[in-house]
Amino acid sequence: MLVVGFPAGAFHANCYLLAPGPGGGCVVVDPGQDALPGVADALREHRLTPAAVLATHGHVDHVHSAAELADAHRVPVWIRPEDRPLLSDPLKGLGPDLAGALGDLRLTEPARVAELGEGELELAGLRVEVLHTPGHTPGSAVFRLATEEGGQLALTGDTVFAGSVGRTDLPGGDPRELGTSLRRMMAALPDDTVLLPGHGGTSTVGREKATNPFLGGGTGPTGGTRGRS
Template identity: 60%
Template sequence: MLVVGFPSGPLQANCYLLAPGEGEACVIVDPGQDVVEPLAEQLRKHRLTPVAVLLTHGHFDHCFSVAPVCDGHDIPAWVHPDDRSLLADPGRGLGLAGQALFGGGMPMREPAEVRELSDGAELDLAGLRMTVDHTPGHTGGSVSFRTGSQEGGRLMLSGDTLFAGSIGRTDLPGGDHARMLATLRGKVLPLPDDTVVLPGHGPTTTIGRERATNPFLLELGSGEGAPAAPHRGL
């Protein structure tokens, strides 16, 4: 499996491309701010043909470029219905203070074709089979995507649910700390230790490493509630 990732925009959100290999079809995950040109460069470099965009959640740092990318390639965007409204109204995910911080309104719109994700759905895209996990907490419509390689490796694209050493913030509109704890207990901790985590911000990690070192998962493993997470991205 070919996995290409790069950070984009002022908040350095990670955009990923996944494909069976060079010169094949691919999916794009989380095309955020300032992503159009570097994305086009990676598509040319690896001779990839995109067939879909997958969104881990609706915050603008992860989906700001979804309309130009999807419409430019005539491909659909997949998003959970609870976050779909953010594609055309990103301010709803920021609150008044966040909107003021980022200069008020940000012009965004839905792409021409939007398809909705559901918990447990199996997607067969670009020759890859991906499982959708609804992972609310950071936003109501946050999802993670799990897939595997022919070599036996496991991947999880966690969005802003799980980072290396931290978890996503829950203090913005749509965030819910109790739901985040339930997500971590029910959807993250049960995963095999060798699962490679591709997060929405920061470096790659593994479930095993986070289980052993992430203070939020350690608290949950001890049966205590995890503390509020420090801010990282949106």
């Protein structure tokens, strides 16, 4: 499996491209602010064509470029129905401080939107399992894929990071739901699953179980109302 990832925008949100290999279709996950140049470079370098755009959740740092990218390639944006309104009204998902900093931010919903359920999708030759993980936002999701080499990947958005978890103090956040989602996700994924989060570096399920204070690892808290981003 081909995986290309890079941070973009003021919030350094990670955008990922995944494909069975070079020279074919791919899915683009979380194309946020200023992600289009990096996406274009990856498409050209690996001779890829987007088949779909996937959103782990609807915060603007993860979907800012989703409509422009999807409409240019005439493909849908897949997102949970709970977060779909954020595609056209991004300030709805931000607190007053962040909304004030971003000013009059307006986006247009993509021409094609497909609502994510739970279960498997087959896109661009990839089998993607969707786990609904509310807490950071009501429509947060984790995307799980098995590689041909036998490994497993999970794109976690802002549900869990290396050493932290997503914040729950923005509109729609819920610390209890996040705790439930984290326990469910960690129980469902093998310890050697590689985690590709929405911000920061990669990790594994096993490492986070052992060291992430928000998951009971180390000596820190087992929960909280605010993690990262």
